[in-house]
Amino acid sequence: xxxxxxxxxxxxxxxxxxxEKEKEEEMGFPIKPCEELKKAREKIIEKIDAHLxxxxxxxxxxxxxxxxxxxxxxxxxxxxxxPTSLISQKxxxxxxxxxxNCGRFLYWVDD
Amino acid sequence: xxxxxxxxxxxxxxxxxxxxxxxxxxxxxLPVGDDKKELIYQRLLERENLGTTGIGKGIAIPHSRTLAxxxxxxxxxxxxxxxxxxxxxxxxxxxxxxxxAPPYDPKNRYLITLGKIAEISRELTRKxxxxxxxxKEEFVKFLNGLLREKK
Numbered sequence: 166x167x168x169x170x171x172x173x174x175x176x177x178x179x180x181x182x183x184x185e186k187e188k189e190e191e192m193g194f195p196i197k198p199c200e201e202l203k204k205a206r207e208k209i210i211e212k213i214d215a216h217l218x219x220x221x222x223x224x225x226x227x228x229x230x231x232x233x234x235x236x237x238x239x240x241x242x243x244x245x246x247x248p249t250s251l252i253s254q255k256x257x258x259x260x261x262x263x264x265x266n267c268g269r270f271l272y273w274v275d276d
Numbered sequence: 277x278x279x280x281x282x283x284x285x286x287x288x289x290x291x292x293x294x295x296x297x298x299x300x301x302x303x304x305x306l307p308v309g310d311d312k313k314e315l316i317y318q319r320l321l322e323r324e325n326l327g328t329t330g331i332g333k334g335i336a337i338p339h340s341r342t343l344a345x346x347x348x349x350x351x352x353x354x355x356x357x358x359x360x361x362x363x364x365x366x367x368x369x370x371x372x373x374x375x376x377a378p379p380y381d382p383k384n385r386y387l388i389t390l391g392k393i394a395e396i397s398r399e400l401t402r403k404x405x406x407x408x409x410x411x412k413e414e415f416v417k418f419l420n421g422l423l424r425e426k427k
Binding site for chain 1: 311312315319322326327328329331337340342343345346364378379380390391394
């Protein structure tokens, strides 16, 4: 898998944890304080190319989920069917692809 | 609601002796390819490093959302010997509930399932008969029964 894509996925998963932190703590799971989670976030961000990070932040503000899976050729962010030229490519997770409709970063679960 | 626990996702005799080995052994039961198992394992390890899911009294609930999956999965593992999982009370863990889910599940099954399992875990710390059950089917029946009582 493309390393930049992997970092983007990790960043989004950490962002979700930050959002769900309070709920998890209510269930009895201790999580490090917000400052430490933010430090972990900064460490991932350092590894992401600046132009990808700018796009991630823009998409995050607009949609909340900047990286989405593709299932049966459909972007799971905007539910548009992706073009055949994109779907038919091999080793799709080896490159950064974005949805031509909503612009979200795409990840193929079955690739 | 369908049964949360299924015999095919249960391992009653875990061989693992470390936290990392437990996570790998549990992840190994997931019906996905090796590359995805590695992603899920790494994510669970990162999650553990942000705060242990070893809630004490012999139970741990490692969990995470991950883009590598399309559905919510619950895997159960038991270790009679117990494993050091960096639990809150420092004691070895004997029962593991691994919960993994996609980042966005429309019915929010992940948090609901996590909450229910956290709830029955408190009961499991009092009822220790799960240590003696030898058949997966009976084990699953016992756990699903506890969940139903909580509805």
